[in-house]
Amino acid sequence: MTTTDTTREPTPAEAAVGAPARVIAPFGRPAWKRLLISREMAIVLLLAVVALVAMTAVRGFAQPITLTYLLMDIAPILLIALPMTLVMITGEIDLSVGSMVGLSSVVTGVLVQAGVGFGVAATIALLVGVLGGAVNGFLVTVVGLPSLAVTIGTMALFRGLAVGLLGTAAVTSFPAEWTALAQAKISGTPLPYIMLPFVILLAVFVVLLHFSTFGRGVYAIGLASDAARFSGVRVERTKFLLFVLAGVVSAFAGIFFTLRYGSARGDNATGLELQVIAAVVLGGVSVFGGRGKIYGVVAAALLIGTLSSALRLANVTSDVINIITGVLLVLSVVLASVIDWVQLRRARLAAAKAARVGTKTTPSPTTSSPN
């Protein structure tokens, strides 16, 4: 396209060839249009539709307390999904987060039971989160093992430690002011207090991912790790930091979980990692890394929460709820791949056609060189 007169409108065939056409301003989609047709926006729209349907069709849904219960239920998912989004954009995964929630819960419980003040116990639990994340990060970045294998291992390890420390017992003697805080609403609103730290963390992660060099590095690692390294991204350091963040946020979620139910147990939050990953994938983060946005993930977590809240209120049984959320997840992943495949195929066909047409009529440098 370098030779093309920019005042001339390229033919659709030329546009379909791909990259070169996209840089020409009149044919790039405007920002609002890109936003509207993105996968993330589809989830936001779906969330709005589900919420509307639930409010009109499900008895008991359209009341403020619904929002309170819903947010409290998904708060651990919302919190952990933030670092998980970044981890998965780099093409890695952390399956140990649910076990870290359990471990931090048990550490807090055991310390409180031993007479340590709650503040100190919670701080130590957060440090355990840092340590656990660092173990994951070390094994992935320094030893160079695949994160799937490493975190399957630490998932079992953290859960084992949690159950080992407390057995099948539960610690329930937490200071009443703390458990009350975890269940309280910000006065005058239906929002639980856990939304305050969530909003702060949300701001931190949005800036980190979408408005910083660090964030561009995260995407670059997911798209092409080696290319990122050659362009100066500190791949290992970035990944290590992300695993530590996942660990510490999971530990924080564990403390909230413990206070919300007033109970520290080794089996707390079993299976939470899958719910978090489901929200992240549904929210448009590619399992292969390189793409995804935080608002899509937040919308997806809210969608899952709204859906299960509405279905429970409609007396749909828990196994059917699992089936529906599972189908939604599979559909979202399958649809994304099908759309990608169709687009790729169409672009290839168009390119081939353009090449044929191009050689007959107006040969140009762009159309004569296949991708």
Place this chain on the structure above:
Amino acid sequence: MKFAGKRRIGALIAAAAAVSIALAGCADTGSGSTGSTDAAAEGSGDLSVTFVPKNLGNPYFDASSTGGKAAVEEFGGTFNEVGPAEATPDGQVSYINTLTQQQVGSIVISANDPSAICSALEEAKSSGVKVVTFDSDTDPECRDVFVNQADAEGIAKTQIDLIADQIGGEGQIAILSASANATNQNAWIELMEAYLESDYPDIELVEVVYGDDDDQTSFDKTSSLLQTYPDLKGIVSPTTVGIAAAARYVDTSEYKGQVAITGLGTPNQMREYVESGTVEAFALWNPEDLGYLAAYTAQALIDGTITGAEGDTFEAGKLGEYTVGADGTVLLGDPFVFNKDNISDFDF
């Protein structure tokens, strides 16, 4: 790209529409099934009773819900059962919250954790929902009434009466318990020893062994008991794992017909040994009756017959009159004895 992009919008909108239609369909079906609940709630003073078992798909709780449903149908309320797929406290909390939002008449719940579901239940209570626990209690302040399946005295007495009956009132017996520090087991064993001393002086308790609620360990302990005490006439195992392992050992050994086995077991585990004659009778509570009583307790709370205070009395259909005891507890009664004649009536 331009055209591909447009198609992509179409595809996404179509997908979103398809999913939302599917969801709307589900939501409608769901609210359709609650239609009867709505009608009853408006008509007859909110006699909607919802059972929340520890988890769904558990035969024990299927039995208690069967009893609960029968009772609710008798007094003309609406029965419902909801619960988590896994027996976790956080799963139960979500369902308690849901029932609070729905403003059901009563929640009848078996707690997965004594305190984790407490504040959710307190919220339910303060919004006017009556809370009955059964099978497994919460802290007393979180519910109105606990329907207890059996008390420790009844459990100890029934098992000793069973073994005494089966060995003719005299001879050596042993106890095969769970773990050495299981609180409920130890309390029962203490009461059993006391009851033996006072009522059966001719029965000698030679040893208490611990199978740790592990099938193989319990099996091995049974074997060594029988070799150590050649004159042993019976084994009492107050744990479902222990009694099944002991029965399995005796069933295939030369002791079959010589040594009596009894204790606390479930019909499904013990069926083949009862049918083969190895085990004459064993005890446990009847979960169907437990659910039935819990539902009637819920009704009594809803219509104000009882408040959960000690001394309150109410009628529980075919089971007769019950009195609320200390700490807002209603006791189903002595354990239920299963034998060849009635075991086929139970599936849990």
